[in-house]
Amino acid sequence: MKILITGATGYIGRRLAYKALDEGFSVRLFVRNTRKVDTELQRKCEIIQGSTFEEDNLDRALNGIDVAYYLIHSMGKGSDFEALDKKSAENFRNAAVRNSVAKIVYLGGLGEQSNTSRHLRSRNETGRILSSDPDKIDVICFRAGVIIGSGSASFEIVRNITEKLPLMVAPRWVETLTEPVGIQDVIKYLISAADSDLKGSHVVDIGTGKMSFKEMMLKAAKVMHLKRIIIKVPLLTPNLSSYWLILFTPVNFDVAKELIEGLKFPSVKENDKASQLFPEIQPESYEKAFTKALEEIYDNQVISSWCDSSGGRHCDVPFVNEISKAVYKDMHIAEVDNVEAEKVFGSVKMLGGKRGWLAYDILWQLRGIMDKLIGGYGLNRGRRNEKELRVGDYIDFWKVVDLVENKRLLLQAQMKVPGKAWLEFSLIDNTLVQTAFFYPKGLMGRLYWFSMLPFHKFIFGKMLHRVVKRAEKQVL
Secondary structure: OEEEEEEOOOOHHHHHHHHHHHHHOEEEEEEEOOEEEEEEEEHHHHHEEEEOOOHHHHHHHHHOEEEEOOOOOOOOOOOHHHHHHHHHHHHHHHHHHHHHEEEEEEEEEEOOOOOOHHHHHHHHHHHHHHOOOOOOOOEEEEEEEOOOOOOOHHHHHHHHHHHHEEEEOHHHHHHEOOOOHHHHHHHHHHHHHHOOOOOOOEEEEEEOEOOOOOOOHHHHHHOOOOEEEEEEEEOOOOOHHHHHHHHHOHHHHOHHHHHHHHOOOOOOOOOOOHHOOOOOOOOOOOOHHHHHHHHHHHHHHHOOOOOOOOOOOOOOOOOOOOHHOEEEEEEEEEEHHHHHHHHHHHHHHHOOHHHHHOOOHHHHHHHHHHHOOOOOOOOOEEEOOOOOOOOOOOOOOOEEEEEEEEEEEEEOOOOOEEEEEEEEEEEEEOEEEEEEEEOOOOOHHHHHHHHHHHHHHHHHHHHHHHHHHHHHOOOO
């Protein structure tokens, strides 16, 4: 089956493209800018550049396609977004019919047409336009509320506010009902629609059950092992709420304003067609979806930060949506010209234990004593072997979690810290890169990170310099 995915550089489209490839589909992408497409997708997919307002390019994109995914909407694109959404949907439907496409799959938003925001009304209208010729083309319109996944705006807002504010003064919209759904389940529904033999037009509402945004934040706090208090006040207008969101979350004002506007209205399921038409999919609970999203942040941003092989100065890094970059990073770089990689990496592997950390060891020892006093490992574990390492080894209060010889060493902190911490050494061509990663837990985690940054600046810089000097002297 050959499928077309529009919006493939967006949050949903990108994930759908990878999943479709895994499922064995032949994938074509229709994007406005090919340079924004992931390198891996460029290798594995056919790509056509253009927009839904360019008839020739639209025909090229839809020619020979069995199923077309329409994942386009104009969030935050000016006051005329409704007219643009309407024209775009009409052009796409007409081109799909003209090119004998069998089916269109669309993802819109939950909410009654008469009681919702302008953006959600426009998205519902888009679904209606796509479905207006059921005798000529089959259409499945999924409708979702809050999507829970690393990188989704709603998830990042809930996570950031919950992490940063022990006491929350919240507007009345925190009691508005919605139906969250995990990103993995959204992708499952979209993929299943391609194989479905449904005829005509169908609107399928998806979600895990009704809950208020207050409940979402309190359950998120429980997942993150935080205690939070929420107090409602009637004074926060949509504009004030938007400024409040951009202060504590990664979203910009335009996105925040549109989201707040939508949060004033209920967004719950109006039909049970998901369980009737796709009974094989059992949506995960909100708590499980939230936990998976947190795990995805750790994995994508730290454990899988670098590939095992690289053809250039920078290793390939898996795509992570900008909005989800919650891991703090402090990077230091040293040039290692004319020194063999084996010697440089060998010097890195000798850090810790009896030989120390090559810079301000007294500060490392003080940190170890502090760690012991609060129940941590401290520095007295040393290391298994003074020169060699393997995954699972300990180095003082660090543990080796990834090791690629002559390329990468990743250590995970086992000291007591308000969050999760890693220390990475990467050898990229003639450059040794040392990066401290930190995923904070609540307000204390953030205070801890910024209090440690001044020490990082002179400790890590000097340590990296001496690692290279030791390699140059071949004192291994």
